[in-house]
């Protein structure tokens with residue numbers, strides 16, 4: 293934040309009748325001394341002199357327009373592009389040269405004022421900043437009799453004067469709602485808007501000065517700049533108010549009547565409100581500043597005591613007849629110098645760039661994930677999960693990525709399901725409640741007394757209960773020695789099936805078995821007739837594996853869409869590339885022609901219309917190519933990501949199926965059917 297007082301510059305209007313007796317100007321010290329005989333006008337005999345000395349930031353006495361701009365305008369331009377707000381305002385009595393200072397005299401180019409010079413320098417500054425994209429818009433507003441008029445509105449101002457109003461946004465920035473803003477690409481466009489506004493400006497006939505303005509005029513440049521080099525969402529936003537205030541003369545001196553008297557009253561009122569605001573801002577004990585009392589002070593709230601770098605030019609007309617006005621202007625100017633402003637760089641966020649930035653971040657992260665994560669074989673993770681859940685290992689130290697954790701969690705779920713299922717099968721064989729074999733998993737843990745009782749029973753009598761004529765789902769009673777030594781052994785009967793006792797073996801053999809595993813057939817839920825592993829897989833996908841199958845299908849359809857889009861973009865890129873090559877060849881031909889004519893006439897050809905058109909087209913095609921290629925690259929990343937999803941889902945599907953298959957069918961271990969690899973795309977291909 294830059295805290296500084298408002299700069300005040302005194303500019304004198306050149307005159308042949310300079311009041312040299314009363315006004316002494318010291319340009320070196322930037323001071324001015326004014327002397328006046330007391331009550332001279334009242335005719336009272338009083339030879340006492342009254343004298344004032346004022347000191348300012350600068351006194352521009354008989355200065356050229358260029359000098360005025362160099363001091364007042366030039367330093368402001370770069371700070372505007374950097375994001376600081378700025379205001380340059382001209383204050384002073386009618387005819388003192390406010391409009392001349394601000395807009396200039398039309399008679400000669402060298403008389404152009406601060407506004408046209410600012411526009412010229414501003415666009416030079418914009419063009420010189422290759423690394424920045426700068427947008428300049430202008431607005432032009434007039435305050436006349438406390439009404440605001442948009443001088444650049446295509447609708448006649450009197451019709452839409454009610455349509456514009458001053459508003460303050462949540463950050464305290466003042467804006468004029470409904471005011472038209474005109475984007476300008478260059479100095480010429482901006483100048484023509486200034487001329488258009490000036491033509492529309494309300495000018496009233498007046499005794500003191502035929503063309504003097506009876507209104508306040510504010511020409512504003514709204515500047516936005518953002519970096520072309522860095523992909524940043526930061527946009528520097530600023531405004532530069534160039535203000536031509538109405539004349540500050542006293543009403544009685546104007547000799548006005550009718551409308552112009554009313555005008556003068558309004559002007560005096562708003563200028564006195566301006567004074568009140570300045571006084572209030574300077575008074576540390578005042579907590580309220582009456583900005584809202586008038587349109588002018590409301591509109592210039594940022595400029596006086598706010599977020600702005602402000603400079604005031606106090607125009608004086610140093611003739612004896614204007615002594616009162618000169619003193620009054622100097623007094624006001626001195627007060628203005630005490631106003632402290634707090635200018636900050638105004639930074640906004642460009643939502644478009646912000647969105648693009650987030651999209652890029654997501655894409656990069658996805659890409660990084662795909663790049664760095666090499667999926668572990670599911671069997672390995674399954675084994676790790678089982679070791680962890682059964683307490684063989686206390687901790688899993690190495691968790692390299694979220695994807696790894698996710699896969700591991702998934703395997704944990706599978707282990708859990710398997711354990712739960714085995715426990716259920718085990719308990720139904722033993723007649724226990726489900727979950728008895730896996731304390732803490734599935735069902736709530738058993739009452740400790742009951743658990744102890746059962747343990748003793750198992751130790752004494754073996755696992756399970758005697759069944760009379762057991763058939764179907766009965767599990768019978770396991771002998772004492774079949775009690776598993778390890779908790780997992782008890783839980784996981786898939787691989788660690790306790791051997792049935794001879795008695796029950798015989799029993800089962802008596803019942804016969806199609807699968808060749810009589811013992812299991814009698815002790816487990818009836819297993820399905822095996823057709824083929826691939827057919828079982830089909831069945832699995834329609835039933836338990838339905839969700840995974842659906843996920844794969846959704847991903848596949850996404851992938852298809854992406855690929856279709858990619859193929860369209862590829863065509864556009866190829867077309868653009870072809871056009872670029874053709875245009876380059878044409879350009880080459882043109883260059884050869886030029887070279888030849890240079891050798892013949894020794895004159896270097898300038899770019900002709902055809903060459904210009906080729907260059908323009910080349911630029912457009914390159915842009916088209918770049919845009920579409922960027923989109924293509926982004927889609928390629930997406931497609932890669934989706935393909936990876938599909939592979940993962942397929943792996944999961946096969947693994948889950950293998951578990952399911954193992955639990956539901958009994959091909960002899962190591963048999964051809966059991967070893968057969970599954971083709972997850974079998975039904976798709978069919």
Ligand SMILES: Nc1ncnc2c1ncn2[C@@H]1O[C@H](COP(=O)(O)OP(=O)(O)OP(=O)(O)O)[C@@H](O)[C@H]1O
Pocket residue numbers: 304305306384385386387388389390391392393397501503504505506537538539540607
């Ligand atoms: N520094 C100057 N050099 C040459 N001519 C000047 C200068 N200052 C003012 N003038 C001339 O004085 C006349 C009045 O100036 P101008 O219209 O700028 O006054 P003003 O303060 O804007 O008055 P108003 O308050 O009525 O708008 C114009 O003809 C202008 O050309």
